[in-house]
Amino acid sequence: MRVLVVEDEKRFAAALRDGLEAEGFAVDVAGDGGEGLWLVRENPYDVLVLDIMLPGMSGYTLCAKLRAEGVWTPILMLTAKDGEWDEVDGLDSGADDYLTKPFSYAVLLARLRALLRRGARPRPAVLTAGKLRLDPAVHRVWRGESEVELTAREHALLEFLMRRAGEVVGKLEIVGHVWDVNFDGDPNIVEVYVRRLRTKLGADAIETVRGAGYRLTGD
Ligand code: CA
Numbered sequence: 001m002r003v004l005v006v007e008d009e010k011r012f013a014a015a016l017r018d019g020l021e022a023e024g025f026a027v028d029v030a031g032d033g034g035e036g037l038w039l040v041r042e043n044p045y046d047v048l049v050l051d052i053m054l055p056g057m058s059g060y061t062l063c064a065k066l067r068a069e070g071v072w073t074p075i076l077m078l079t080a081k082d083g084e085w086d087e088v089d090g091l092d093s094g095a096d097d098y099l100t101k102p103f104s105y106a107v108l109l110a111r112l113r114a115l116l117r118r119g120a121r122p123r124p125a126v127l128t129a130g131k132l133r134l135d136p137a138v139h140r141v142w143r144g145e146s147e148v149e150l151t152a153r154e155h156a157l158l159e160f161l162m163r164r165a166g167e168v169v170g171k172l173e174i175v176g177h178v179w180d181v182n183f184d185g186d187p188n189i190v191e192v193y194v195r196r197l198r199t200k201l202g203a204d205a206i207e208t209v210r211g212a213g214y215r216l217t218g219d
Pocket of ligand 1: 007008009051052053054
């Protein structure tokens with residue numbers, strides 16, 4: 001497996017390279033974000049290790065840029081102990097995991113193996129389907145250019161349907177994911193909420209598939 005380490009502290013980067021090579025990884029090292037970006041565009045990496053504090057482009061920015069370009073290679077962020085890392089910002093920028101320095105190689109390797117198992121399937125921070133766009137981090141939804149105001153439950157239902165866009169999802173499955181364990185009401189509640197979403201998003205945004213459930217098109 002091929003890994004890119006983007007880290008400006010040369011000795012630390014060299015130690016990482018040696019450690020990972022000893023485990024059988026093919027390792028490239030970039031000393032700043034710009035070089036990292038160039039290498040990722042040129043090479044098929046299986047996993048990326050990004051330091052946050054880099055000269056020029058930060059690890060956050062590099063991560064967000066890669067995700068915006070449709071690069072879904074798993075990303076592990078490295079952070080110092082002094083609180084430079086904001087977990088929320090980092091994960092919202094599209095990182096998959098993070099480690100605080102100093103860390104043990106055993107932990108680093110375990111995290112990298114977990115990320116490699118996950119693979120590079122798309123997992124966008126902002127969901128899109130048809131004309132719809134939903135940002136789970138800030139709980140905002142747009143249809144085309146206009147923002148749509150949703151209640152918390154409407155938002156939760158739409159997010160679930162958008163994560164499964166194009167698939168038929170049954171009422172019971174929806175209830176299981178969008179309502180909590182205390183909900184023991186009628187699964188037809190889903191119909192009520194789908195109707196509300198159609199009113200706000202357009203009648204064609206969610207199709208009814210008779211006897212099976214709903215399919216989000218976003219149209
Ligand atoms: Ca650094």
